[in-house]
Amino acid sequence: MIAILGAGKMGEALLSGVLRAGRSPSELMATVRREERGALLRERYGIEIVSNRDAAATAETLILAVKPQDMGALLDEVGPHVPPGRLVISAAAGITTGFIEERLPEGVPVVRVMSNTPVLVDQAMSVISPGSHAGEEHLKLAEELLAPVGKVLRIPESLQDGATALSGSGPAYFYYLVEAMVDAGILLGMPRAAALEMVIQSAVGAATMLRDSGEHPVMLREAVTSPGGTTISAIRELERHGVRAAVLEAIEAARNRGRELAGG
Template identity: 65%
Template sequence: MTPTGRRGLAIIGGGKIGEALLSGLVRRGGADGILVCERSPERAAQLAERYGVGTVELGEAAVRARVLLLAVKPQDIDVLLGRLAEHVDTGHLVVSVAAGVATARVEAALPDGVPVVRVMPNTPALVDEGMSVLSAGAHAGEEHLDEAAALLAAVGQVRRVPESQQDAVTALSGSGPAYFFYLVEAMVDAGILLGLPRSLAADLVVQTALGAAVMMRDSGEHPVQLREAVSSPGGTTVAAIRELERHGVRAAMTAAIEAAHARSIELGGGSGRDRT
């Protein structure tokens, strides 16, 4: 029999992505009904103080919360599932954000029939601009996807894909923020090389990146059209783009995302050392 007293959400794992989701959820709806389960007592105390949430042990989390959000590294998922199995039943919804870990792997470790939803979020959830992509496991229906989507919509945009596309999603949007940070870092360094103060170069690049992102989101135009609108014949932008092409930046980006995709698949096999 499923206990009737369960409600709310328990975030199991208080690392970067767990905290990103926690912070956004607390900003949107407050701390009521949210629990955190974190194996480091120091980290648990830090999160409790920072966000005003209750911290509990794993068994208590499963007793008190209906939705269990697994926010641990993929190499830790099997140990967690082994400990969690005795505490969950079909009245729970298990939402996993462990990169590369298939729903079948989670389901195999839990009692039969437990609904599992796999999610690939990203760290801009910290500022309510995340992108979370959902896939249903064998026992998860539309109502479970709807519930997971409503939860994650508090911290940004949500999309649904077949699970076969999740490793590509991981490579593109899960790791994607780091690609933009890398590009911004390079542009700021170039500004310094040209004689600008670091703070001014950073302000120029960050605001330019923000404005360009909003234009892409809101204009409805293809990125090629937007780029061409800035590229006057024989002008500075054309000269810059020519150098980017000459140095193979487009090919390098494709290769980088392909490498992230391959790594996501490897992590799903449980042999990885890091998440992203």
């Protein structure tokens, strides 16, 4: 039995992904704050909605998907009810495995996970890190849950905050860029729908080439950049406006904000 504690947006995304991967609704349960939210999830997925304490006492695998600032209160509530031998998977940004282990019975294995919203279309990027009591078998269990809905990468926990900023929030950066490119198309006289279709397909094609070609992004960009041509003129403007530096600083700011939220 798998329990998702805190079935908000990301919790529901993980829930729907696990179901699409072949799990039966009878194998899952979830917890929510509001009754109407529970009724919606029950109707939509056919799963059982239970209390946090019942989930902690019943499920073999607990996925903690609450907001970082709510994790302490959740662990205070469920910690005494988690039996030894259960696997706890945390999907909360910035929360360390040590923070969780301190609030659970001795020896409970914890795996820290950061995924992203493309889990909804089985294209998530999930990164996982073991706590001090988690072994190979626990990492494999986490991978088995996440692999059907995207890629899974093991990283040291010291890199988790950076991964949250880079890939956890990453889709939003791409959507932001798409917005700007569509607006540019409109500025150039194109209908919004046509501009959006062109930008989306360009993004999909570029991402597929990056993934499948094995080429470095610099090489792929240079292949489009002719001497004295249109692309290099655009690149010059991006560099003149400091876009590269802005991206570096933005992702660093996301990392820092994640740490602030985790610290309360």
